[in-house]
Amino acid sequence: MRVTTALMLAAGFHTSPEWVRGPIQRALRFAVVAPAVAQGNFPAGGRFPAVSGSNLNGRKFELPGDFGGQWNIVVVAFRREQQADVDAWMPQLKRLAERDERVRVYELPTLGRNYRLMRRFIDGGMAGGIPDTAVRAITITLYTDKGAFKRSLGIATEDRIQLFLVSRAGDVAWHGEGLPSPDLVAALTERLESRLAAGTSAPGGAPPP
Numbered sequence: 001m002r003v004t005t006a007l008m009l010a011a012g013f014h015t016s017p018e019w020v021r022g023p024i025q026r027a028l029r030f031a032v033v034a035p036a037v038a039q040g041n042f043p044a045g046g047r048f049p050a051v052s053g054s055n056l057n058g059r060k061f062e063l064p065g066d067f068g069g070q071w072n073i074v075v076v077a078f079r080r081e082q083q084a085d086v087d088a089w090m091p092q093l094k095r096l097a098e099r100d101e102r103v104r105v106y107e108l109p110t111l112g113r114n115y116r117l118m119r120r121f122i123d124g125g126m127a128g129g130i131p132d133t134a135v136r137a138i139t140i141t142l143y144t145d146k147g148a149f150k151r152s153l154g155i156a157t158e159d160r161i162q163l164f165l166v167s168r169a170g171d172v173a174w175h176g177e178g179l180p181s182p183d184l185v186a187a188l189t190e191r192l193e194s195r196l197a198a199g200t201s202a203p204g205g206a207p208p209p
Contacts, residue, residue, distance in 0.1 A: 046172040048074075048164065049152040051144050053108070054119075056127040056136035063140070064170035069104030071173070071195055072166045073097070073188070076108045078146075078158040085161045089180050096189065100196055109141050116143040165192055 048064040055061065064072075073093050077086055086107060097103045115122065123141055130136050142149070149155075154175065155162050165174035165188065174191040176184050 046154065046175075047152075048166045048170040048172055049149060050170075051142055051149065053140040053142045053144075054123065056123060056130060056139045056141070057133055059137070061140050064166055064168060067104065067106065067166065067168050069097075070102040070168060071104075071192060072168070073103065073105045073192070074108060074164045074166050075106070076110055076153075076155075076162040076164070078110055078161075082161050085179050089161075089163070092180055092185050096192060102196060103192065104138070106138050106140060109139070110146060110149065111141070111143050112146050113143055119143055163188070165195070167195075 051063050053061050053063065067074075073096065075086055075089060075093070077083075090105075093105045097105045109126075111122070119141070126139070126141070127136055130139075146158075150158075153162070153164065153172070155177075157177075160178040163174075163176045164172055166172055173195055174188055176188060178184075
């Protein structure tokens with residue numbers, strides 16, 4: 001199923017088989033991408049907000065408790081043209097997850113609450129472009145109060161994708177934004193490795209099927 005052009009433009013996300021490479025779908029290749037920026041400064045001891053969503057296999061999630069990893073790399077995107085930024089990150093993020101079974105990667109397309117009535121059509125269109133159930137499993141769409149969501153995570157702009165290292169308990173250990181750079185990738189890798197070495201994790205939650 002495909003979402004109409006008007007609806008996709010309104011929601012900011014497109015559908016395409018190319019979504020297999022990174023789950024925030026697009027129907028076109030976008031040339032405009034946000035510039036790379038320095039690592040975000042998330043306040044120490046910050047927490048991921050309680051939000052509800054469903055992945056593209058239809059499983060409901062209550063986040064952060066339903067994240068499947070002890071530590072989870074969470075990519076938040078707000079606009080369709082940010083797919084290029086997400087694609088640029090995915091090889092590095094997948095390598096980090098493959099190195100340790102305690103690590104999971106999730107992508108969170110994030111829309112405002114006013115799109116909830118269109119959830120069935122938007123999610124159906126996105127899922128229709130992804131033949132891989134494993135990819136659909138890590139794509140969790142959020143229809144939420146974006147203002148409150150952004151404030152709780154210290155997100156200053158929707159113009160760049162946001163990345164968070166989050167424990168299952170909701171503790172945010174790292175925050176970055178924009179395209180990957182050597183410094184940004186190194187900072188995330190170092191923080192993740194230090195948390196894994198310390199064994200800091202939270203009980204509860206089960207890996208997605």
